[in-house]
Amino acid sequence: MVGLGLSYLLLPKQRQRITTIQRYVVLLLVAILILSPFLWLVSAVFKDTDVLMQYAFLPPLSEWSSETLNLKNFYNPETEELDSLFEAEKTIEGEVHFWRYLANSLFLASTSTIVTLFFSSLGGYALAKYEFHGKYAIISFMLGTMMIPGLLLLAPLYNLIYKIGWMDSYWALLVPGASSAFGMFLFRQACLSVPNSLMEAARIDGCSEFSIYLNIVMPLVRPMTGAFCLVSFLGNWNSFVYPNIYIQTQSKLTLPVILNQFVDVYSQQYGIFLAGTLIAIIPPAILFFALQREFISGLTSGAIKG
Amino acid sequence: MAKVQLEGVGKVYPGDVEAVIDFNLEVEDGEFVVLVGPSGCGKSTTLRMIAGLEEITTGTIIIGDREVNIVPPKDRDIAMVFQNYALYPHMNVYDNMAFGLKLRKFPKLEIEQRIQETAKMLDLQDLLRRKPRQLSGGQRQRVAVGRAIVRQPAAFLFDEPLSNLDAKLRVQMRFEIKRLHGQLKSTMLYVTHDQIEAMTMGDRIVVMNDGLIQQVSDPITLYDRPQNKFVAGFIGMPPMNFLSGQIQSHGNELSFATEEGRVSLTIPTASISEQLSRYQNQNLTLGVRPEDLQVTATDSSGIIGQIDVIEPTGAEVLLYVADTGSQETIVCRVDSHQKCQVGDTVTLTVPLSKPDQVDAGKLRMHFFDDQTGLRIN
Numbered sequence: 093m094v095g096l097g098l099s100y101l102l103l104p105k106q107r108q109r110i111t112t113i114q115r116y117v118v119l120l121l122v123a124i125l126i127l128s129p130f131l132w133l134v135s136a137v138f139k140d141t142d143v144l145m146q147y148a149f150l151p152p153l154s155e156w157s158s159e160t161l162n163l164k165n166f167y168n169p170e171t172e173e174l175d176s177l178f179e180a181e182k183t184i185e186g187e188v189h190f191w192r193y194l195a196n197s198l199f200l201a202s203t204s205t206i207v208t209l210f211f212s213s214l215g216g217y218a219l220a221k222y223e224f225h226g227k228y229a230i231i232s233f234m235l236g237t238m239m240i241p242g243l244l245l246l247a248p249l250y251n252l253i254y255k256i257g258w259m260d261s262y263w264a265l266l267v268p269g270a271s272s273a274f275g276m277f278l279f280r281q282a283c284l285s286v287p288n289s290l291m292e293a294a295r296i297d298g299c300s301e302f303s304i305y306l307n308i309v310m311p312l313v314r315p316m317t318g319a320f321c322l323v324s325f326l327g328n329w330n331s332f333v334y335p336n337i338y339i340q341t342q343s344k345l346t347l348p349v350i351l352n353q354f355v356d357v358y359s360q361q362y363g364i365f366l367a368g369t370l371i372a373i374i375p376p377a378i379l380f381f382a383l384q385r386e387f388i389s390g391l392t393s394g395a396i397k398g
Numbered sequence: 399m400a401k402v403q404l405e406g407v408g409k410v411y412p413g414d415v416e417a418v419i420d421f422n423l424e425v426e427d428g429e430f431v432v433l434v435g436p437s438g439c440g441k442s443t444t445l446r447m448i449a450g451l452e453e454i455t456t457g458t459i460i461i462g463d464r465e466v467n468i469v470p471p472k473d474r475d476i477a478m479v480f481q482n483y484a485l486y487p488h489m490n491v492y493d494n495m496a497f498g499l500k501l502r503k504f505p506k507l508e509i510e511q512r513i514q515e516t517a518k519m520l521d522l523q524d525l526l527r528r529k530p531r532q533l534s535g536g537q538r539q540r541v542a543v544g545r546a547i548v549r550q551p552a553a554f555l556f557d558e559p560l561s562n563l564d565a566k567l568r569v570q571m572r573f574e575i576k577r578l579h580g581q582l583k584s585t586m587l588y589v590t591h592d593q594i595e596a597m598t599m600g601d602r603i604v605v606m607n608d609g610l611i612q613q614v615s616d617p618i619t620l621y622d623r624p625q626n627k628f629v630a631g632f633i634g635m636p637p638m639n640f641l642s643g644q645i646q647s648h649g650n651e652l653s654f655a656t657e658e659g660r661v662s663l664t665i666p667t668a669s670i671s672e673q674l675s676r677y678q679n680q681n682l683t684l685g686v687r688p689e690d691l692q693v694t695a696t697d698s699s700g701i702i703g704q705i706d707v708i709e710p711t712g713a714e715v716l717l718y719v720a721d722t723g724s725q726e727t728i729v730c731r732v733d734s735h736q737k738c739q740v741g742d743t744v745t746l747t748v749p750l751s752k753p754d755q756v757d758a759g760k761l762r763m764h765f766f767d768d769q770t771g772l773r774i775n
Contacts, residue, residue, distance in 0.1 A: 298472040
């Protein structure tokens with residue numbers, strides 16, 4: 093690095109270049125810091141149990157062999173015991189495969205995201221674009237509910253779900269989160285930027301009110317939709333407390349709950365536990381890369397006058 | 399195409415804000431009617447009530463033979479062109495134009511045919527696959543007009559469609575809309591605050607102020623015989639000059655004199671109407687259009703003042719003359735060859751160009767009642 097005392101000797105272009113290099117070095121260090129746990133996880137998954145603790149990351153190239161690096165954590169045909177991730181788990185209900193938990197999580201996270209997206213966007217649209225009595229009181233109340241920590245509602249919600257008879261049912265996970273105050277507020281802000289004249293033009297063109305929402309407003313708030321889908325999917329994918337409380341049947345459990353159980357089951361076999369964790373990361377990662385453009389523009393939308 | 403009738407239409411917003419009061423108008427089939435007035439006069443509200451975008455508080459709106467007071471916008475068989483184009487940003491030009499037809503379940507072939515015909519008419523053939531953001535302001539407005547045309551509605555409503563365009567494009571689009579009206583021969587209602595647009599485009603013009611119709615007539619009548627002081631001041635650029643004073647009798651002759659007595663204009667005897675004679679020695683307002691004033695060096699009968707500002711506009715020159723008595727500015731439009739300089743003292747008179755123009759209709763002086771603002775002569 094060039095000290096302040098010498099910087100005056102450099103041409104402006106050289107100074108600019110050095111600043112750029114300095115920035116890249118800092119960013120690289122931060123990236124390594126963030127990525128290293130992930131790299132540790134990936135390398136641990138493919139290491140044999142015997143060498144798992146021997147190396148921080150992967151073993152040196154000279155020691156690479158099927159003895160040190162293999163897929164035994166996922167599937168191990170040599171053993172008959174519960175010794176790999178994809179081996180069926182024997183429960184009182186019968187055999188349950190790891191794929192089942194993955195499918196449960198995928199179903200719950202995507203259904204919940206779609207339902208929440210529908211109700212939040214519809215609510216946000218109404219709050220942004222229609223005039224009705226008590227509108228601002230509703231918005232204030234809605235924002236107020238966001239101040240209450242979710243876990244405070246655990247006991248009353250449990251009581252309610254129990255009384256309705258939704259224990260051990262996915263309704264208990266889907267219905268309470270179907271309308272999100274946060275989502276409605278986000279969509280309200282996004283819908284405010286849609287000019288009223290577009291809706292009026294659509295009304296004259298022959299659109300019904302729902303058709304305006306679907307054909308005109310939703311395509312225009314697509315960045316917010318992308319960002320919301322991602323945030324909502326991640327929230328539902330990682331949801332642990334509610335599935336852990338409401339769901340009792342083993343075959344209905346979701347990934348976070350089962351990974352938590354793995355901590356006990358595979359207390360001596362970190363590799364299998366970590367393999368489950370790696371698989372659990374993949375769907376949200378794919379979604380993030382698919383929606384990252386929308387995610388970034390959604391988060392920054394409204395930041396400047398456009 | 400259809401007749402549009404508004405009978406006693408009124409609009410009151412919450413808080414008892416009266417936006418439109420007792421609006422009566424009959425737009426003939428194929429007529430081009432312009433609603434003009436200052437901001438907040440109720441012209442856009444009136445148009446939006448016809449479109450069904452605003453509910454009416456009182457009165458009746460009839461499109462064709464049907465009362466449409468509670469008919470939703472989509473069933474009124476009208477098309478509207480908005481000030482900010484209101485094109486759907488996520489659809490290309492073709493889809494923007496086809497959207498209304500698709501919703502009305504038109505056959506694909508007919509949609510295609512109508513769009514191609516309209517695109518040809520508006521020179522949009524090469525732009526059909528483009529998104530609105532890839533178009534210039536003028537092109538966007540043409541697409542907005544095209545979207546209205548393909549629907550072949552009973553009536554077209556234009557809400558200040560040219561306000562977002564630059565001056566040159568505005569003149570061009572003005573011409574194109576006017577030509578289009580000639581081709582389509584459809585009923586058009588056009589809202590603008592620009593009186594030049596109103597004068598050049600409308601078969602009839604409705605001048606509005608404070609929610610009330612001030613005058614409905616053809617452009618020339620509106621200019622030559624404004625029914626009240628507001629219309630006289632609103633129509634015409636630069637606006638009409640107003641002077642407060644009295645009619646005085648000098649034997650057989652009448653003259654107009656301001657209170658200070660510094661301005662004295664002889665009124666041609668032949669043009670004195672009975673109504674005007676009744677106003678002798680009463681306060682009233684005289685209005686004179688800038689082009690009706692003649693600049694002379696000195697004259698005993700006229701407005702004496704000093705030239706403050708000279709604005710050459712090309713074919714003519716605008717002189718801003720400060721009346722030496724009241725210090726009010728009087729605008730005068732003269733030939734560009736007239737020699738004058740800032741600071742010159744001049745006398746302004748109202749001449750009669752030809753003897754045959756000396757009649758009540760052609761008198762270049764407009765007198766208004768001070769109390770009511772209504773035209774006297």
